Amino acid sequence: MPEVAIGLWCIAGFLGIGVAATILGGRAIATPLVYGATLLVALGAVLLALTTLLGGAAPSTVVLPIGLPGIGAHFRLDALSAFFMLVVNLGAAAASLYGIGYGRHEHSPMRVLPFFGPFLAGMNLVLLAADAFSFLLSWEFMSLASWTLVVAHHREPANIRAGFIYLAMASFGTLCLLLAFGLLAAPGGDFTFAGMRGATVGGSAAALATLLALVGAGSKAGLVPLHVWLPLAHPAAPSHVSALLSGVMTKVGVYGFIRIVFDVVGDFSSWAGLVVVLAGGATAVLGVLYAVMQRDLKRLLAYSTVENIGIVFIGLGLALAFRANGQGPAAALALTAALFHVFNHSVFKSLLFFGAGAVLTATGERDTEKLGGLIHRMPQTAVVFLIGCMSIAALPPLNGFVSEWLTFQAILLSPQLPQWGLKFAVPAVGAMLALAAALAGACFVKAFGVVFLSRPRSPAAAQATEVDGFALTAMLTLAWICILAGTLPGLVVDALAPVARQLAFVALPPQAGLPWLSLVPIADSRSSYNGLVIFFFLVASGTMTAAVVHRLASRSTRKSPIWDCGYPLDSPVTQYSSSSFAQPIRRVFGTVLFGVHETVDMPRPGETRAGRFRMRVRDPAWRFVYGPLARGVLRGAVRLNRLQFLTIRRYLALVFAALIVLMLVVAIWR
């Protein structure tokens, strides 16, 4: 049986689990059964993906007699699909494991369980689909399934709104992709990817298709300004689903872009690269700025997803530009960086969302202003969450740094590009990337510092308890993946070689054989990084110093109340809060971009009322794009609505007028 068939069986399994969950109904046993089953299937899919990716098997295809009449449903499993299948199902497996424990807290399981399997099925189906119809069908099916999970907690109006915006944006994206496919299939009318690859569309058509793909897939991945649904929808879902939405489904969006632009469109001009790079840079910076300013933990994570998607798209744009100029190795580097980051982000974002979910179950709070001090109540969660934070903040020796380092290396190759626009734009984007990385550091110092460190800001936080073993196991696994991928990046890069070879026609030099397992993307003289050595040095020097100090110098410590320069106040509100932590950055970057407006009214001396701090942050995307749009639609609706209340005579007049107009048309026709 070809690999792709096995993949389809996995998908069938997921769907079957959905059906089974519906049959099982709301029984208590349903939760562990469903998640256990999805865990097994997902692990199977991971195995399949790994064997396909590492075994270097030739792409296998299957055509089922369904779908578009006369064309059928084509499915194909190649290196690209395999890699993303790995990402998707790794996340899926972790989420399922986490869900076994977490799902017990779900108050209406029948709104989650039946849709979990189909959601996973949808994502996998997108990766295997090899003709426009099946692709879009699975694409939209995925959106639909995830939508049901977003509105699972349907009694909060905010979630309903989130679900609506999400589904509307998703359909918009789908229609854009549909238009793109319409262009690509136009010459032959052949909707299979193979046919589209063969068909040669005009330059302008290809360009338009690329743009449409960017918009369509970008709206799923969360490119600014198409990201608005993301921070609403991701937090609305149950946390393990949020992890999938944020860590995995956005990657499927990235896959869609890669599949269409790199694979199906094939030939393109370097300006496309420029557009994508700029879009990525803007997304990265804006996304992380949003993130820093959030006080809702899950929304913060969602916005940071936007940032990371931006980083991925920077890499993809560079790859486009290099490939358009026939610079294979550079393209391979950029592409590898992007895919590496895809992998990393899927891992640590899932980890962080699991952590947020743990906090949510332990305290019932998502608002960072009401958390704090959890490191004492939930130590294990704190450790893994810290690892996640450090990885996403791109700190060596963890994995987040490696992918960003690779992206920087690709950026440093940009002077090779002949186009002046790129020459000047790419360094600027590089600076944006650096800015994003630094702000991400700030963002996650805030996240960890406010939630886990400092003193509890609410009784709920003070009473928190550690989460169950399943959840901890899931988080621990992901944390280990972060560390391993950070210290042994060469192996990941080698695993990505087939994908690079497929899309950039060359791959990076093999890394596994290098001395000390170091990472040398281009040439020894050019640049190299060795996570393993750094990790070893850090651990060694740290422990050594500690040991020396403790042995030779004092090791005694004395407990004492907080000093705080002599006037400690024991009310937790005197601490730096989440929004006060963000204040300097808000001031520096937000004033223009987000129309940040802060007002403080201080009671006069002697007045008893409390002082008040009011802050307004306006999202430019809503301010300049969606707000006006919605208003316009409503205005039009109101105008036209008069037509509902005319008298019959007026309606007849309408008919009459139309008749006369048509007759005039006939009269002047030829």
Next chain:
Amino acid sequence: MTDLVAALPLSPVALVLLVPTLAIPVLAVISDYRLSAGLNMLVSGLTFAAGLLLLAAPHERGDFLIIDDFNIFLIVLTTFVGFTTSVYSASYIGHELETGKLTPAFLRFYHAMYQAMMGAMNLALVSNNIGLMWVGLEVATLATVMMVGIYRTPEAIEAAWKYFILGSVGIGLAFFGTILIYMVSSTVIGAGVPAMAWDEIVRNAAALDPKLLSLAFVFLLVGYGTKVGLAPFHAWLPDAHAEGPTPISAVLSGLLLNVALYALLRFKMVLAGNPLAIDVGAILMTLGLVSLLFAAFMLYRRRDIKRLFAYSSIEHMGIATFAFGIGGPLANFAGLLHMTMHSLVKSAIFFAVGHVAQAKGTQRLADISGLSSTHPVLAVGFALGVIAIVGLPPFGVFMSEFLLVSTAFGRQPLLTVVLVAGLILALGALLMRMQQVVFGEPRGKSDPVKASYVPLFVHLLLALVAGLWLPEALVRWFRGVAALLG
């Protein structure tokens, strides 16, 4: 009338026409509503069976009747939806009687009219004679007028009256167009019955006078377009749907609009045969887009759940019309598929809506919410219906819209952008309402509904299957007709 008689004894065609016709007087006298409802079901079932027989029947033509690719399937569809609707209406009117909104006396009338409408629509479908087609459509219209007004509430009477007046004018104009066609064709074919036979006219289309032909089409367009519900001839449609009994809303949206569009397409074929005649495609595209956009905007301010979906019917008729306006094998294919899917899904939605209205005791959207908490099954059916109708997979509407948009974009990029905008607008409005109805805290009263969900889910299942896999025969049929449509 010779060959109409020759069609007897009991060829499927005759059955399709006779069974309902004969049932009319019977149903008109039976007063016990259970019996009459059952009989109604039985008759509709028989008609459906006859329609199925028609699939096997050979293609035959007479000056009055014709059986060709184009109408066989529509007959099957019509009789099928007619059947399911009769099943649904049996459970629906039971509730109406209990709540005293209807009396058995009215029900006799109701069932008689139901069969009259079914028979008339079948007549319009099978008739080869354009005059006969006209008669069928008009009888169907008048029958529905009767039923729209059946609740005798002021709103209902008002809606029926509006429908009646606009309908009559439409009747007049369509008839004028028909005469005109006859005049033109009679100069070529020669006076008499053959000059009104559609296939004769098509055969000689190239020889006919283009100017008068165009003029005739204009009148037919306005006349039948009124029944298709294309803006700006749509005025009767929303109120008629909203105020009539829900089964009637279902057949109005699911069938009558289709049949009227079918009539228009027959004449489009005629004009397609004449190179000098006016460009029908352009007109249809314009009307289609106007209807689509107009309806999409109107969806946002609706307060009555049935009126909401009535407007969505206008929208979808616009889409189909646009597809036929674009023309070409793929677009026509998409249009036909869209007609089919729309009649299945929209009637399913009305089935659901009817029960919702009965459960909540109101049609005001503002008073309906949290359905998934109080009536899970109904909520699922309703949600699936809306998801299907806005063109989300894996339902059939998605496939038709996929084909339409992807092919149209190559031919009419700008118009297609408008089309997509309209689709998004409509989708937004419907999803917003659907979420409001299905989710949130339950509001208002919520009675248990003892309803048969079978018709609802059968329709949805069919739409689902069609979205994933179209049977070979269906595809062949669509392809054939698409070729005819040019």
Next chain:
Amino acid sequence: MNALWFDIAHLLAAGVLVLSLMLLYQDRITAVINVFALQAVVLSLSVGWQSVVQGAPHLLATAFIALVAKGIVIPTALHRIVRKLDVHREVERVVSGGPTMLAGLGLIALSILLVQPVVETADPVAREDFAFALAVVLLGLLLMITRRNAVTQVVGFMSLENGLVLAATGAKGMPLVVEVSVAFSVLIAFIVFGVFVFRIRERFDTVDVNVLDRFRGERREHL
């Protein structure tokens, strides 16, 4: 065909047209009804003449129906309604007389413009008649939308239908003409019936002014 016959047919058809033009500028309801009755009579004459010309006896039936139903029965019924429901005797116009007439002339011009350039294969009688019929139909519609008064609107619809009959009979050998004219008479009967039953004094869409405007689905007040 004999030129005289042709001229007579032409004359009668033109008469129908002129009368529907007259309908446009009547401003008293009784007068409107009377003019309509006259139009019906002329129509029946023209139809009868056509039956002679075409040698189609069944058209006589049509002519008879036109004469009886629209020439006698319906006008008397309308007169009764006017008396019963004491509709305002004055016709309230939406557009004043002058512009209406101009529009009417414009419509006539348009219809002739549309039908004239038809190639000569078409039978001249039919063509002439047809131009007039088209004009009559359009004028009837115009009458319906420029008058507020229900009765006038009914009359408008009926004169529209007169146009249809004119066209139908003009088309040589047209099948079903009789059936259709019967059907239309029934339709009109319904409308008149409706006007009477629903006590529509003023506009078509107020099935009783003082009750129904408050009972429209989704009234403006709701918004």
Next chain:
Amino acid sequence: MALTVDTALAVGLALQLLQITLVVAIAPLIMGLTRKVRARLLRRRGPPLLQPYLDLWKLFHKEAVVADNASWVYRRAPYVIFAATWVAAGLVPTYATGLLFSWSADLIAVVALLGTARFALALAGMDVGTAFGGLGSSREMMIASLAEPAMLLIAFAVALIAGTTQLSAIAALFATGDVGVRVSLGLALLALIIVGIAENARIPVDNPATHLELTMVHEAMILEYSGRHLAMIEAAAQVKLVLYFSLVACLFAPFGMAAGDKSWAALALGLATWLAKLLVFAVLLPIAETTVAKMRVFRYPAFLGSAFAAAALAVFLRFVSRGF
């Protein structure tokens, strides 16, 4: 000198270790020197040169006072900070290029390692949950977010010229002198100095000697620390200063560094020149500091923005001057 492979390895290891130990050993001295010079410039006698060593010694032997609600983060952080800074410093070429582990981290990685240290420091500042700690952390992160883009552009400009981000490779190339003097390099140097000042919490961005909490950034974060923990953080700060000095040295004044052949003479020379450079910088820094005044917090963007502008200009001029 002909060496067998493993002896070469041993020598390489030794040289690397020498550098790693040197940067730590010498750091307090450099700090002391800057303080001394500064005091002199302010007409004070100032502490003795070796005072920092004594301070560290004292702190190490005191018992550490730890707040009740401090977590393990608070206790581990100083060691992490020190280790990260130390490793970074150990990988910046000082007296010789091409050391054994020079390839294990390039310029970007070194900067990132400092980022790790900063991350730990900021967390430590927030751990106990005081107003000052949070204030310090948030400002520190803000400054970092302003400094990093400039730093990346500096790396970009240098890499444009050297064609690599490998520090020792860059140094080796520039040491040959055939690169010549470039405008871009000058601008990059300027930018790097500004960034360095901000990163090391020197005037005008921060005042290491301040005792007014509201003006503190670095000091505010470590307000709660005492004893050995404080000592580790102080040591880290000193090492960081040395790191930046040697970074400037190896990027912009790489002369005298021992290149490919590690002959004793070359090594000795490299060592000497390196120390000399450190001394010069240690004298120049306080001079610059005394001429300016501490800035308000929200003036930093302008200050660091100038660094960004300079670095960007360096990059773009590089394109132009290459002229294609």
